Amino acid sequence: MGTQQQKQDMTPYNAVVRRQSRWAFLIVLVIASGSFSAAADYVVQRDVMVPMRDGVRLATDVYRPAVGDQPLDEALPVILSRLPYNKAGSKSMGAYYATHGYVFVAQDTRGRYNSEGVWHMLTDDGPDGVDCAAWIGQQPWSNGKIGMIGTSYFGGTQHAMAIAGAPELTTVIPVDAMANMGRQSIRNAGAFELRFWNWIFLNAGRGSRAGKNPATAEVLREMADQRFAYLENLPTRRGMTPLRLSPEYEDWLISAMEHGPNDEFWAQNNIVDAPEKYKDIPVYLVSGWYDSWGGNNTATFMALNSAIKGPVYMIMGPWIHGKQTGHAHGQVNFGKDAAISDQWAWRKEWYDHWMKGIDNSVGKADPFKTPVRIFVMGTGDGSKDEQGRLQHGGFWRNELEWPLARTEYTEFYLQSGGGLSTTMPKIEQATTQYDFDPKNPVPNIGGNLSSSDDIMLQGAWNQKGGPHLWNFKDPIPLSARADVLVFQSEPLEQDVEVTGEIEVRLFASSSAIDTDFTAKLIDVYPPSADWPGGFDLNIGDGIVRARFRESLTKEVMMTPGETYEFTIKLYPTSNVFKKGHRIRVDISSSNFPRFDVNPNTGEPLNRHRTTKVATQTIYHDASRPSRIVLPVIPASPSDE
Known part of the structure; x- marks a missing residue:
C-alpha cells in the first residue's frame, strides 16, 4: 500500500480524455485563497490499475476538474463509487462531481469487468475498499477525505468499507444498500429470495471472468434467456447447469441456497448484529417502502443510531429499487412530489457539509431538516390517472426518530x-x-x-x-x-x-x-x-x-x-x-x-x-x- 509502483500507475497522465460539460459556457473556474468553485471542464483517466494488498489490480477511472485539457492542480475531496456493474456507466456521476469541486473515482470491484481477480459476494469489498482508499489518500489530487456513493450492490460496498474502518472514509450515502443479508434480504427468516438467483443467472456471463470468452458468454446468455424454464426446475444443482462454466457464481449461489442459518456465512455487512464495528461517520440511509432493502434500511438505521454518533439520517420514499427520481411504481401513482428530481445535487449538499465544512441546508431544511424523513402514502383520491394507474398519493413528513415515539x-x-x-x-x-x-x-x-x-x-x-x-x-x-x-x-x-x-x-x-x-x-x-x-x-x-x-x-x-x-x-x-x-x-x-x-x-x-x-x-x-x-x-x- 502506498508503494512507488502505485504512484507510477497514476503519473504521468498517459490516457487523459477531455470532456466538455453541458453547462460549460455558464460556469467559470474560480480559484481564490485555496478554494474551488465549479469547473467548466473535466478530464478522466480510464483503467488505472490499482493494486490491492494481494497484488490483484482493480480497474479505476479518475475524473478531475480541469482547465481545458489540464487537470486542476489542487488537492480536493473525493467521491468514490465501487461497483460490479461496469464503471464506464458512471460518466454522468463523474461529470457532475468533477464539475462541482470534487474528484470522482469509479472502480470495478474484484473480478468484475476490467478488474482482475475472482468475484466473491461482498466479502472482498471491505479490505479492497480500505486499499483503494489508502491509494486515493496518497494521490496529489486528494485531500484525504472520501465520501462514497452508490445504490444496491455498491450501496453495500459503502457499508463494507465503513465496517472495515477505512481511515480516509468521511461519509457515506448508501442507497437501497445490501446489508443484514442473513436476516431479511437474501435469506428472509430462513427462506431464500430468488431475486438473487436471478442476479446470478444474469451476471454470471456478463462482466464476469467467464464472460470474456465469447463462446462461453453465449452459452451463459442462452441460460439467462431460459430463466423461466430453470425456475420451473428448481432447485438449481451444483454442476448440473451451464452455470458451472462460471464457477465462482455457481459456488456462491448454490452455497447460499443451501445455507439457511444467519451465521458467519452472512457476516459481511451484518450491521444489525454488530453495529459497533461501523466507523463513526455521518451516514445518510436511503430506501423505499417497495424496495427489496427497505426493511434492512430501517433496521440499519435503528442499529447505527444507537451505536455511533454519526449523525445517522434516513429517508424512506414510496419507491421501488433505485428509482428515487420516479413518482409512479407498478400500477400506482404517488404524486409528483414523491420524486427526488435531482439525484446528484441533494447528495452534493450532504457532501459539501461534511467534506468541505460548508454551512448549508444540512440540519436546517429538507431533506436534511430532521434525522428521519418519510413519505406517508395513501392520501390520494383513488382515481385513475392518464396512464391508467391508481392515484394513491401521499405526502412527505419529517420525524425525529424511527420507529415513531407516538406509535x-x-x-x-x-x-x-x-x-x-x-x-x-x-x-x-x-x-x-x-x-x-x-x-x-x-x-x-x-x-x-x-x-x-x-x-x-x-x-x-x-x-x-x-x-x-x-x-x-x-x-x-x-x-x-x-x-x-x-x-x-x-x-x-x-x-x-x-x-x-x-x-x-x-x-x-x-x-x-x-x-x-x-x-x-x-x-x-x-x-x-x-x-x-x-x-x-x-x-x-x-x-x-x-x-x-x-x-x-x-x-x-x-x-x-x-x-x-x-x-x-x-x-x-x-x-x-x-x-x-x-x-x-x-x-x-x-x-x-x-x-x-x-x-x-x-x-x-x-x-x-x-x-x-x-x-x-x-x-x-x-x-x-x-x-x-x-x-x-x-x-x-x-x-x-
Whole structure:
C-alpha cells in the first residue's frame, strides 16, 4: 500500500480524455485563497490499475476538474463509487462531481469487468475498499477525505468499507444498500429470495471472468434467456447447469441456497448484529417502502443510531429499487412530489457539509431538516390517472426518530369467517385449514423487490392475475385461490395511518415437519367509477421458514400436528388506510418467485428431490389469537 509502483500507475497522465460539460459556457473556474468553485471542464483517466494488498489490480477511472485539457492542480475531496456493474456507466456521476469541486473515482470491484481477480459476494469489498482508499489518500489530487456513493450492490460496498474502518472514509450515502443479508434480504427468516438467483443467472456471463470468452458468454446468455424454464426446475444443482462454466457464481449461489442459518456465512455487512464495528461517520440511509432493502434500511438505521454518533439520517420514499427520481411504481401513482428530481445535487449538499465544512441546508431544511424523513402514502383520491394507474398519493413528513415515539401498537386479530378486528376472539376453538402444494405455489404480484428483471413485478400492484404475469395469466384475484386465506376488517369509519415496523404473530400447525407461512398486508379500495372491481393494493409482505421459527441461527423441525407460534416480519411502511377502505391480511405458504418454495419434506435446503402437499391449520381463537400488530399513528388535532 502506498508503494512507488502505485504512484507510477497514476503519473504521468498517459490516457487523459477531455470532456466538455453541458453547462460549460455558464460556469467559470474560480480559484481564490485555496478554494474551488465549479469547473467548466473535466478530464478522466480510464483503467488505472490499482493494486490491492494481494497484488490483484482493480480497474479505476479518475475524473478531475480541469482547465481545458489540464487537470486542476489542487488537492480536493473525493467521491468514490465501487461497483460490479461496469464503471464506464458512471460518466454522468463523474461529470457532475468533477464539475462541482470534487474528484470522482469509479472502480470495478474484484473480478468484475476490467478488474482482475475472482468475484466473491461482498466479502472482498471491505479490505479492497480500505486499499483503494489508502491509494486515493496518497494521490496529489486528494485531500484525504472520501465520501462514497452508490445504490444496491455498491450501496453495500459503502457499508463494507465503513465496517472495515477505512481511515480516509468521511461519509457515506448508501442507497437501497445490501446489508443484514442473513436476516431479511437474501435469506428472509430462513427462506431464500430468488431475486438473487436471478442476479446470478444474469451476471454470471456478463462482466464476469467467464464472460470474456465469447463462446462461453453465449452459452451463459442462452441460460439467462431460459430463466423461466430453470425456475420451473428448481432447485438449481451444483454442476448440473451451464452455470458451472462460471464457477465462482455457481459456488456462491448454490452455497447460499443451501445455507439457511444467519451465521458467519452472512457476516459481511451484518450491521444489525454488530453495529459497533461501523466507523463513526455521518451516514445518510436511503430506501423505499417497495424496495427489496427497505426493511434492512430501517433496521440499519435503528442499529447505527444507537451505536455511533454519526449523525445517522434516513429517508424512506414510496419507491421501488433505485428509482428515487420516479413518482409512479407498478400500477400506482404517488404524486409528483414523491420524486427526488435531482439525484446528484441533494447528495452534493450532504457532501459539501461534511467534506468541505460548508454551512448549508444540512440540519436546517429538507431533506436534511430532521434525522428521519418519510413519505406517508395513501392520501390520494383513488382515481385513475392518464396512464391508467391508481392515484394513491401521499405526502412527505419529517420525524425525529424511527420507529415513531407516538406509535400506538395495535393488534388486529384474525377472526372466524375471515374477519379482522381489534377485538380478541372469544371462541374457545377456531381454525381454518388449507392445503399447500409446492407444485402450485401462490404467484408473486409486486412487492419489495430488486434484480427481478422479467421474472417478477416490482412495487405496488392490484393483487389480480393477468397477461402481465408469466405464472398467473388468468384475470382472477389472488383471493380466489383456495390456498390464500383472507382476513379483512369492516370498512373503516375513519382514516388509519400505519407507519413503522409490522409483524404477524401466527398460531399454526402443519402435517409437514418443515413448511413456510407467508403474510401480506393489503389496502382494499372499495369499488368506484374508475375501479368498478375495487383495487387490492399490496403494502408489504413477509415469510417464515418453519425450521427457523425459534432462531435464525438454528434449524429445528416441527412435530406434525403440534401448534407453534410463528413471527412473520413484514417490510416496514407508512400508509394511510382511508375511511371506507378495508385493512386486509392474506395468509398462505408461498409467494413465488419472490421466495423459493418449501418442498415440505424437511430435506436439506436446496437439495430436495421430492415434494409433499402439506395441510396447514391456522388458529384464531381465545387461547391461540393469531394477529397482525400494526404501528398506528394517532391523528393530530389538525387531522381530526
